[in-house]
Amino acid sequence: MPKVVVTGSCGLIGSEVCRFFARQGFQIHGIDDNHRAVFFGPEGDTSWVLEHLRNEIPGYRHAALDIRNRDGVLALMDEERPDLIIHTAAQPSHDRATTIPFLDFEVNALGTLHLLEAARRSCPESPFIHMSTNKVYGDRPNGIALRELATRFEYDDPAFEHGIPEDLSIDQSKHSLFGASKVSSDIMVQEYGRYFHMPTCCLRGGCLTGPNHSGVELHGFLSYLIKCNVQGREYKVYGYKGKQVRDNIHSEDVARFMFEFWKSPRVAEVYNLGGGKGNACSILEAFGMAGDISGRAMSYRYIDENRIGDHICYYSDLRKMRAHYPAWDIGISLPRIFEEITASWMGRRSDKSARAMG
Numbered sequence: 008m009p010k011v012v013v014t015g016s017c018g019l020i021g022s023e024v025c026r027f028f029a030r031q032g033f034q035i036h037g038i039d040d041n042h043r044a045v046f047f048g049p050e051g052d053t054s055w056v057l058e059h060l061r062n063e064i065p066g067y068r069h070a071a072l073d074i075r076n077r078d079g080v081l082a083l084m085d086e087e088r089p090d091l092i093i094h095t096a097a098q099p100s101h102d103r104a105t106t107i108p109f110l111d112f113e114v115n116a117l118g119t120l121h122l123l124e125a126a127r128r129s130c131p132e133s134p135f136i137h138m139s140t141n142k143v144y145g146d147r148p149n150g151i152a153l154r155e156l157a158t159r160f161e162y163d164d165p166a167f168e169h170g171i172p173e174d175l176s177i178d179q180s181k182h183s184l185f186g187a188s189k190v191s192s193d194i195m196v197q198e199y200g201r202y203f204h205m206p207t208c209c210l211r212g213g214c215l216t217g218p219n220h221s222g223v224e225l226h227g228f229l230s231y232l233i234k235c236n237v238q239g240r241e242y243k244v245y246g247y248k249g250k251q252v253r254d255n256i257h258s259e260d261v262a263r264f265m266f267e268f269w270k271s272p273r274v275a276e277v278y279n280l281g282g283g284k285g286n287a288c289s290i291l292e293a294f295g296m297a298g299d300i301s302g303r304a305m306s307y308r309y310i311d312e313n314r315i316g317d318h319i320c321y322y323s324d325l326r327k328m329r330a331h332y333p334a335w336d337i338g339i340s341l342p343r344i345f346e347e348i349t350a351s352w353m354g355r356r357s358d359k360s361a362r363a364m365g
């Protein structure tokens with residue numbers, strides 16, 4: 008039975024990966040010390056996910072290990088010698104990074120280095136898949152010519168008709184401290200591939216989402232937006248008239264791509280992994296879709312100032328992924344993503360009231 012070590016196993020992507028690879032017959036070893044609650048407070052707490060993983064996955068093993076703990080990471084990898092490493096643990100918010108620059112860098116950059124070096128020493132042949140981010144491109148996508156439509160911005164340059172390709176420069180643009188710490192880990196993951204010939208891969212995520220997200224205002228755009236809709240909370244729109252475009256991909260489609268990479272790994276690869284043009288929507292469009300499903304109009308407030316470095320329009324060009332892994336494509340449409348997330352927040356709300364009544 009192949010063994011996978013999944014860091015950030017209680018997060019959105021990590022938990023989906025654990026479930027998905029368990030279904031493919033892998034032994035699952037998760038690493039997560041619930042740092043999301045440190046970054047975002049009680050709303051970001053992922054301990055409920057750990058409970059689910061323990062109940063759902065036979066033989067699930069868990070280490071509440073901080074990936075900043077170098078000796079702990081080296082020892083765990085030496086003991087486990089996994090066949091596959093999927094690294095999803097991170098400080099994931101660019102706004103939050105500004106207030107915790109040391110912690111952000113230590114988790115995102117140094118933590119990744121610990122894992123890479125541990126892999127090189129203990130299992131250099133095992134594929135190492137790293138969740139990177141489209142923030143490695145900084146605000147460079149904002150330099151692309153755009154046209155403004157009624158509810159969204161759209162690229163006005165035919166070179167980007169299919170979205171943002173992997174060869175867009177990551178240099179000399181504004182990244183946020185989070186983007187910069189993720190650039191460090193992205194380059195380091197590529198380097199362990201190129202320099203040591205390890206089968207590494209960076210997945211530069213767009214908006215990754217799904218029903219298991221503990222969405223908070225500073226991270227998890229769609230999950231948080233739908234949570235606000237379901238709970239009747241006010242959502243704040245920061246700039247760009249609410250016409251900023253995001254491409255949304257379901258966490259299961261992310262896990263499915265990782266599985267394809269595991270079956271046929273390559274060295275030092277980079278892919279832009281998002282929902283692509285087909286799963287892209289603006290915030291205004293997302294309000295409409297969320298309201299259609301819940302039957303509740305979105306309550307929101309417009310703040311006439313965009314988040315620093317925020318993308319005006321971003322969707323991933325998926326052609327390289329499709330060319331390298333023809334068995335993979337987006338499997339879960341945007342409307343279904345909305346339905347699943349809405350159902351999940353409604354379920355969590357009724358869980359809570361059931362607990363309160365019990």
Ligand SMILES: NC(=O)c1ccc[n+]([C@@H]2O[C@H](COP(=O)([O-])OP(=O)(O)OC[C@H]3O[C@@H](n4cnc5c(N)ncnc54)[C@H](O)[C@@H]3O)[C@@H](O)[C@H]2O)c1
Nearest residue numbers: 015017018019020040041042043073074096097138212215
């Ligand atoms: N969700 C998105 O929209 C999105 C977009 C682009 C890239 N990404 C990247 O994908 C990856 C996963 O994102 P996510 O949305 O699942 O995030 P998440 O916050 O839901 O999950 C990350 C998990 O890592 C854990 N963690 C954080 N620091 C840790 C540490 N020091 N030691 C051990 N565990 C730690 C957290 O507790 C959390 O459960 C991240 O690298 C993120 O930057 C996410």
